[in-house]
Amino acid sequence: MTRQAFMARLREGLRGLPLSVQADIVADYENHFNEGAAAGRSEAEVAAALGDPTRLARELRAEFGLKRWEEERSASAGASAIFAVLGLGAIDILILLPILMGVGATLFGLGVAVVAVFFAGGVVFAAGPFNHFPGGPAASVLAGVGLMAGAASAGAVLAIATIGLVNALAWYGRLHYRLLKPALEPQPVGVA
Numbered sequence: 001m002t003r004q005a006f007m008a009r010l011r012e013g014l015r016g017l018p019l020s021v022q023a024d025i026v027a028d029y030e031n032h033f034n035e036g037a038a039a040g041r042s043e044a045e046v047a048a049a050l051g052d053p054t055r056l057a058r059e060l061r062a063e064f065g066l067k068r069w070e071e072e073r074s075a076s077a078g079a080s081a082i083f084a085v086l087g088l089g090a091i092d093i094l095i096l097l098p099i100l101m102g103v104g105a106t107l108f109g110l111g112v113a114v115v116a117v118f119f120a121g122g123v124v125f126a127a128g129p130f131n132h133f134p135g136g137p138a139a140s141v142l143a144g145v146g147l148m149a150g151a152a153s154a155g156a157v158l159a160i161a162t163i164g165l166v167n168a169l170a171w172y173g174r175l176h177y178r179l180l181k182p183a184l185e186p187q188p189v190g191v192a
Contacts, residue, residue, distance in 0.1 A: 001047040003033045013057020017064055025060055066170045078166040100169075107162055114155045121147025 010029060014022045029050065036046035050056065069077045121144045124133070128140020135143075 001044060003043040003047065006033075006043075006047045006050070006053050009053040010057055013054050014060065017061060021064060069166060069170055073163070078162075103165065107158065107165075110158055111155070114151050114158060118148050118151035118155070121145070121149075121151060 007026065007029065011022070011026060014025060017025075032050060033043065033046050036043075036049075041049075047053075065077075071077075123144070124140055124147060125144020128144060129137035131140075133140035133143070
């Protein structure tokens, strides 16, 4: 593979990352080709030593997504980390995606339920004293406050569970990358 073909596939795989990150990565791999040429190696030899540029791009995207999650801890960074980890391998997608979809749908459903209970508590709190709530106005106010407090607590537990899930996926991605890295690095050819 020529330098130009390698770099084109690498750039294609890095599309969507911030331009500064793409520029740094491309400059690093251009430097590998420059050093290889200075050492007398052909472009094909350097490209073969670096590995598949599409796979490299997926690994670099995964690493960027995991670093972004560790720095930002936002919903978009979490989603980026999840999709970057899933992008590492098709087999992982076949195994993890159904599980993640089920867990994600459950978390989303619980989140909607928490919001609904919170607003229902607000309605009971505000309207209960005027609508002859069983137990009187004090009971309606306390019931409304109780529902809102319970929903807020459940929302906090749900947020902790979601952060834990994203952290577990980040750990899995790093483990996956560490396990695959030796297989991706060029192995010295043994002399018989």
